[in-house]
Amino acid sequence: MASPAADDYLKTVYAHTEWQDAPITPSQLAAKLGIAPSSVTEMVKKLSAAGLVSHVPYGAVRLTDAGRERALAMLRRHRLIETWLVQEFDYAWDEVHDEAEVLEHTISDRLLEGIDARLGRPRFDPHGDAIPDASGAIDREPFVLLADAAPGHSGRVLRVDDRDPELLRALESLGVDVGRTLTVSVDGVLLDGAPLSLPSGALAAIWLTA
Known part of the structure; x- marks a missing residue:
């Protein structure tokens, strides 16, 4: 199945579990790709027949070893x-x-x-x-999602979700970038010791060193 569409599916399945453990469902896959669920169902069947994913009806979609290799490429x-x-x-x-x-x-x-x-x-x-x-x-360091970090935790920004360009611009304007250190307090998040007013969605889009 040498097609850009197949590659996009495999890449999306892999990326879904890259920073958390829950496998992706067909409905989540449809939402991420912006494709009708019926189209996702058909493509998942083709990927499964090609040995690139494993899937049971109404269950999660998981990459096989061959699918993971292609997704990483x-x-x-x-x-x-x-x-x-x-x-x-x-x-x-x-x-x-x-x-x-x-x-x-x-x-x-x-x-x-x-x-x-x-x-x-x-x-x-x-x-x-x-x-x-x-x-x-x-190569990746142990990580924690900012939303899950306990008060007192301090860590470097490892990753910022790239799906929302507006959020990326807002974070850049605040000085939040990969490599900067954030500290979680009982009242919020600090950058260089100063309170940080993060935009909506930021807590679920930033990963810190654990």
Whole structure:
């Protein structure tokens, strides 16, 4: 099943469980992809027949080993392209996702390797997501979602969800970026010891070192 649509499904299934453990359901997959549930059902059947996912009716969708390998290959492409656009073309971190969605399906393996080498084999993309290496290996520190961090916890920002460009711009304006240290207090969140008024949705979109 060599198709961009199949790759997008596999990538989405993998990404859903990358920062939490609950598997993705077909309805969640439909919502994330913006596709009708009936279309998702048909594609999941095809992916299952191809040995890329496992699925039982009304149950969760899980990647097989072959599906995971292919999903990681696509994520490598996507995240290297995002990093390339930021570092080489001065894109902002809220501008790269849609560009990468297009380019990841078109560039050659040779160009991808060249991008990786030129960037110095980066381990993380601009949003803090780990970039798989050529073998599919990923390096990631233990993490906690900001919404789940207990008062007194202090940690570096490991990752910011890239799905909402408006939220990314708002966080950037506040100085919240990958690598900055946030501290959770009983009254809220502190940045460099100062109270931080986070925009709606931020607590569920920021991951800190555990």
